[in-house]
Amino acid sequence: MVQLFEKAAKIYPRRVAGLFRNLKWAAMIVLLGIYYGAPWLRYDRGPHVPDQAILIDLTGQRGYFFGVEIWPQEVYLLVGVLILAAVGLFFATALLGRVWCGYACPQTVWTDLFVWVERFVQGDRNARKRLDDGPWTIEKVWKKALTHLIWLVIGMVTGGAWVFYFNDAPSLIDGLLHLQLPGAVLVWVGALTLSTYFMAGFARENICKFACPYARFQSAMFDRDTLIISYAHERGEPRGKHKRGDSWEGRGHCIDCDSCVVVCPMGIDIRDGLQFDCISCGLCIDACNTVMEKIMLPRGLIHYDTERNQERRAEDLRTARLPTKGRMRWIRPRTVFYAAIIALVGSLMLGAILLRSETDLTVIHNRSPQYVRLSSGDIRNNYQLKVLNKTHFDRSYEIAVEGIAPKAVEVMAAGDVPVTAVTVPANSVGEFRVQLITDRGAAARNRVTFRLIDTSTGKVAQHASYFVQP
Numbered sequence: 325m326v327q328l329f330e331k332a333a334k335i336y337p338r339r340v341a342g343l344f345r346n347l348k349w350a351a352m353i354v355l356l357g358i359y360y361g362a363p364w365l366r367y368d369r370g371p372h373v374p375d376q377a378i379l380i381d382l383t384g385q386r387g388y389f390f391g392v393e394i395w396p397q398e399v400y401l402l403v404g405v406l407i408l409a410a411v412g413l414f415f416a417t418a419l420l421g422r423v424w425c426g427y428a429c430p431q432t433v434w435t436d437l438f439v440w441v442e443r444f445v446q447g448d449r450n451a452r453k454r455l456d457d458g459p460w461t462i463e464k465v466w467k468k469a470l471t472h473l474i475w476l477v478i479g480m481v482t483g484g485a486w487v488f489y490f491n492d493a494p495s496l497i498d499g500l501l502h503l504q505l506p507g508a509v510l511v512w513v514g515a516l517t518l519s520t521y522f523m524a525g526f527a528r529e530n531i532c533k534f535a536c537p538y539a540r541f542q543s544a545m546f547d548r549d550t551l552i553i554s555y556a557h558e559r560g561e562p563r564g565k566h567k568r569g570d571s572w573e574g575r576g577h578c579i580d581c582d583s584c585v586v587v588c589p590m591g592i593d594i595r596d597g598l599q600f601d602c603i604s605c606g607l608c609i610d611a612c613n614t615v616m617e618k619i620m621l622p623r624g625l626i627h628y629d630t631e632r633n634q635e636r637r638a639e640d641l642r643t644a645r646l647p648t649k650g651r652m653r654w655i656r657p658r659t660v661f662y663a664a665i666i667a668l669v670g671s672l673m674l675g676a677i678l679l680r681s682e683t684d685l686t687v688i689h690n691r692s693p694q695y696v697r698l699s700s701g702d703i704r705n706n707y708q709l710k711v712l713n714k715t716h717f718d719r720s721y722e723i724a725v726e727g728i729a730p731k732a733v734e735v736m737a738a739g740d741v742p743v744t745a746v747t748v749p750a751n752s753v754g755e756f757r758v759q760l761i762t763d764r765g766a767a768a769r770n771r772v773t774f775r776l777i778d779t780s781t782g783k784v785a786q787h788a789s790y791f792v793q794p
């Protein structure tokens with residue numbers, strides 16, 4: 325048998341302490357706190373409206389984000405959020421490398437949490453390896469069972485938190501207590517429980533290596549000034565084992581202890597140079613700094629640095645000049661470009677939110693027939709009006725028409741019932757049919773503007789259309 329593929333070795337990341345590990349703990353606590361806690365935040369929007377601060381109400385076709393309400397007609401705001409998220413990611417990557425992957429990506433955060441559970445129940449790297457390699461004893465069975473049980477509970481809580489974003493969280497908990505949850509909720513919780521369990525418990529680094537497209541195209545955002553994890557080759561090599569009291573003369577500072585490799589959640593050796601698998605988590609820096617402190621050498625054999633600084637240092641060494649201090653170039657064409665797009669899209673979105681109207685009017689001219697000649701000789705055009713009342717109060721409106729001088733404006737509600745006032749209940753869409761009747765004018769097609777005037781606030785919404793006659 326010829327094996328065409330090398331079997332993927334299971335990775336057992338070892339515990340490590342240090343600055344970047346602490347940053348990762350802090351990021352994990354904050355991000356998981358936001359994810360699990362946000363659906364419980366309340367925001368008073370007045371009567372008859374949900375008071376959940378962040379809610380995607382699929383039944384009511386509305387998105388709520390604190391004071392901002394997004395109607396289906398305003399889906400462009402969602403597009404703006406997606407553009408901001410994508411360009412924000414490019415911007416962060418151009419400056420700080422794969423900081424998103426290392427600290428904030430859900431795959432990293434949940435995997436980190438699952439590894440912590442594994443370590444808590446089964447012990448650190450060597451104990452976990454021994455347990456996996458050993459026979460199935462009672463100890464192995466209960467430790468494995470407990471680990472998987474906790475993973476499943478975390479998966480269930482994760483799926484549960486997800487559905488809270490689409491339903492009123494306290495009502496859903498009440499439904500859970502009374503065993504009256506909708507089928508769709510159960511399906512979503514089940515799917516997310518299993519996907520979390522599988523992705524963070526088993527797939528782990530393989531998602532970053534083989535499934536995530538971002539790992540593949542991130543290099544397009546890198547340049548020589550992007551922060552990357554670097555091994556100081558010129559200082560570390562030639563590497564080799566070192567005993568206390570041995571001279572450092574003629575050798576590098578790397579003692580080949582493999583600490584940087586065994587803590588790596590991706591299972592790579594950063595001394596081989598920057599690799600696409602590296603998620604820039606900085607744990608190898610913590611591991612190596614701990615070793616350097618123990619052997620009383622300066623920290624920073626592995627560190628965050630830019631390619632330009634590395635080249636400069638190598639040049640210093642070659643020309644035997646004093647080492648130049650590394651520096652960051654924050655302002656570069658690509659960072660300015662990304663920042664400009666973020667500023668532009670952010671300003672447009674802010675403007676759209678601040679100038680958002682309380683009422684929207686849409687007018688559709690009936691095309692079949694385009695006009696009707698009445699027995700009196702007058703011409704009538706029919707229109708469908710949609711009035712969106714985005715406020716939390718019932719509203720009445722007057723309709724005015726500009727562009728022609730109609731003899732009559734007849735408004736009809738559903739079922740063609742004539743109405744004298746255009747009234748739309750709070751948070752809803754009113755549909756009306758309007759007939760414009762006029763004497764024959766000069767032009768065959770006139771532009772008309774429908775104006776909807778809120779009788780309580782005087783605010784106006786308008787929509788352009790046309791009037792057709794023979």
Ligand code: SF4
Pocket residue numbers: 560577578579580581582583584585595611612615625626
């Ligand atoms: S932790 Fe530092 S000293 Fe140890 S192998 Fe890695 S680079 Fe070398």
Ligand code: SF4
Pocket residue numbers: 553587588589590591592593594601602603604605606607608609
């Ligand atoms: S090489 Fe270092 S920074 Fe990269 S993934 Fe491994 S531990 Fe994290």
